Amino acid sequence: MRSTMGSMPLSVAMMLRRAAATGPHARLVGVTAAGRGVQTWPQLAERARRLAAALPTLGVAPGDRVGTFACNSLRHLELFYGVPIAGAVLQPLNVRLFADQIAWIAAHAEDRVVFVEAALTPRLAEIRPELTGVRRYVVVPDGTEPHPDFADAVDYEELIAGAPDEEPAEVDEWTAACLCYTGGTTGRPKGVVYSHRSLTLHAMSGLFADSFAIRESDVLLPLTPLFHATSWGMPYSAALAGAGLVLAGMDTSPQAVLRLVREERVTVAAGVPTFWLAVDQLGPGADDLGTLRRILCGGSAIPLELIQRYHRRGVEMQQGWGMTEMSPSGSLTVVRGHLADRPEAERLALHATQGFATPGVELRVVAPDGEVLPHDGVSPGEIEARGPWVTEAYHRPDDDANETRFRDGWLRTGDVGTIDPDGYLHLIDRDKDLVKSGGEWISSIDLENHLMDHDAVAQAMVIAVPHPVWGERPAALVVTCAEVDAETLRAHLRSRVASWWVPDVVEFVADLPTTATGKFDKKRARALWQDRLAALTPNGGKS
Known part of the structure; x- marks a missing residue:
């Protein structure tokens, strides 16, 4: 017998409707060369719907890949909603990669249209002759003059100004919404397809109390780029919560970010340890952390001393672990209830682990011979993961990764570590870095x-x-x-x-x-x- 309950698909459109209904008072702030722009969720939703309606005029059909070449901005955020709700597949290009890597990814993804911020057009002009599969370019204005090579491009504002504001047809939740690529530190970047369903479930997990714990009253500042695993999914979680969101643009210097934290009353920020180390080097008296109460940190291990220093400044630093293949959240440090009475030093030390699995994710430790090892904190092996937002295969890999990186539905992460009896993950190293x-x-x-x-x-x-x-x-x-x-x-x-x-x-x-x-x-x-x-x-x- 098949249940008829819950027939509405889990989709980017559903998240956008939720944001428009619950977030009319939240501020969405984006920084460009033109200054700070401000929107509300209903305003962003309207512009995303117009974008979705305009995409067919560019020749974009359902399933086509639409590339973006942009930093964290409000218009880039509009693309993260407008492209998927149109049934197309968003493909954010990493602007920090080498030119040959960018060209390879655009060709491998078969990008047909690319939206590029005006300030980044000189960078893209260098490789435009190599992007032979791209049929149209759209320049997103940001207060700077685009490169002359893009004089033939469509203007983003003109594109959506002439489009109707109408609700697009709902898409199947299992269809592709986003195609993200790994960093390619061990070979060619690998394509990872996020479905509407997986993006929505991952965003929902960001609202869990034992995960990112995003609330409507929060103001989020994700410093991880939107082109990196959708900025850890935080913009989608913000939409579901109706929370405020701050996008820092191109200037992510510690001084500029601290100004945003203070002036926009940021409560939760996210970024890699190298950035928070740089902020800490400014000294506790160099600037005021204002309303900031939590830092979500990942990408590499956080020194315990750094966690302790931020704690003394009244900010909780939580360490997360994951990868593009995991959308990217796999675990996060939270002090579990039965450990809450431990001395402060021991509680802080828990944040120097990689935390325990995000609800929805399963982790296991596997020996080289395939034996599944106990969670005893002393038996090291490769960490494997599975879950509703963990990929089971790469998109058209150019090697044997789909045979070597997956085992019986589990992702082989390449990280070596242990899991202790309390469920905390302790990474020892990447297998190639031991x-x-x-x-x-x-x-x-x-x-x-x-x-x-x-x-x-x-x-x-x-x-x-x-x-x-x-x-x-x-x-x-x-x-x-x-x-x-x-x-x-x-x-x-x-x-x-x-x-x-x-x-x-x-x-x-x-x-x-x-x-x-x-x-x-x-x-x-x-x-x-x-x-x-x-x-x-x-x-x-x-x-």
């Missing part, structure tokens, strides 16, 4: 966190270098914020880890390479420094 020295594993994440706990260290990265006796040894790359020498840092580590874990070499550098999503880029670091660090290691790293 250091195997003398047959024993050394966690680069643990070493990096301990290094960044030192007051003189702003950033740290640990990579493996070859060694003739031990196979590999760890070497540290360090960015300092105060005077310190290598032996002092090595002594600091010896007080915290086994002596054989301590890097043989500590190299001081001006900055560390990051990926297009703000994560530390160890692939690039190895290419830049591995040979030099190996030469500095005792025995010269020679085999």
Whole structure:
């Protein structure tokens, strides 16, 4: 017998209707070169409907991919709603990638129309000759003059001004709404298709008390780009809650963001640890965090000392874990009820874990031979995940990833870790970043966190270098914020880890390479420094 209840599909259109009905008083703020723009959810909904009605005039049919080349702005947000409700597939291009990667993704996704912010047209002009599959361009005005190569493009405002405001036909919840690509740090970027259903369920999870816990009274500031896994789904969660939303545009310097936090009364912000480290370096007295009460942080491990420093400033820092393949939320640190009476130091330490699985996501630890390991906190293995917003396959991969990255419906994340009896995930490392020295594993994440706990260290990265006796040894790359020498840092580590874990070499550098999503880029670091660090290691790293 089939139930007839709940026949309304889970869709982007449903989320947009909810936002328009419940969020008439919420401020949606977007920053461009023209200044701060302000909308309400009903106003954004109207413009998104007009956009949806206008897309067929560009030759966009249901299922066609529509690319965007834009930063976090109100008009980009309109595209995140208008394209899917028209039945087309949004394909946000990562503006921070190399030109050849952008061109490859646009071709692989088969983008037919690309919307580009005026300020970014010079960047896109560099590769426009390579985008042979794109039939039309639409320039989104932002207070700057577009590149002359886009004189033939359609103007965004003119496009939607002539379109009717009408509710589009509902789409099936299982159809594609968005096509996002991974960062491609281990090869070609991989395409991940988000359905209307998965986007909606992921957005709903953002309202759960034991997840992002977004409320109508919140004002959200997602610093993760919209082109990176839909900014962790936060704009969609904001719509379901009817919450306020602030989009920072191109200037995401700590000073500019802190002004927005204070002036727009932001309560919840999200971003990668490298940004919050930079904010912290301004000093507690450098600016007022105002109404900010929570920071959702992910992308790489957060040093415990940073969590403690923000706590002293009255802000809770919660660590999340996930990836594009997981839409991207997989886990988040929340202090569970039976641990609430623990001493403050122990409660804060829980936020230095990767938290426990977001409701709806299942996690397991798997040994190399495929054995599922117990959640005992001491049995390490690869973390695998499944759930209603976790992909089960990539979109037309150019390699064997669909055979190697999935097992019986589970995503093989490539992260190595344990899950303790309380359900908290403890990552040891990415499988490709572990250091195997003398047959024993050394966690680069643990070493990096301990290094960044030192007051003189702003950033740290640990990579493996070859060694003739031990196979590999760890070497540290360090960015300092105060005077310190290598032996002092090595002594600091010896007080915290086994002596054989301590890097043989500590190299001081001006900055560390990051990926297009703000994560530390160890692939690039190895290419830049591995040979030099190996030469500095005792025995010269020679085999």
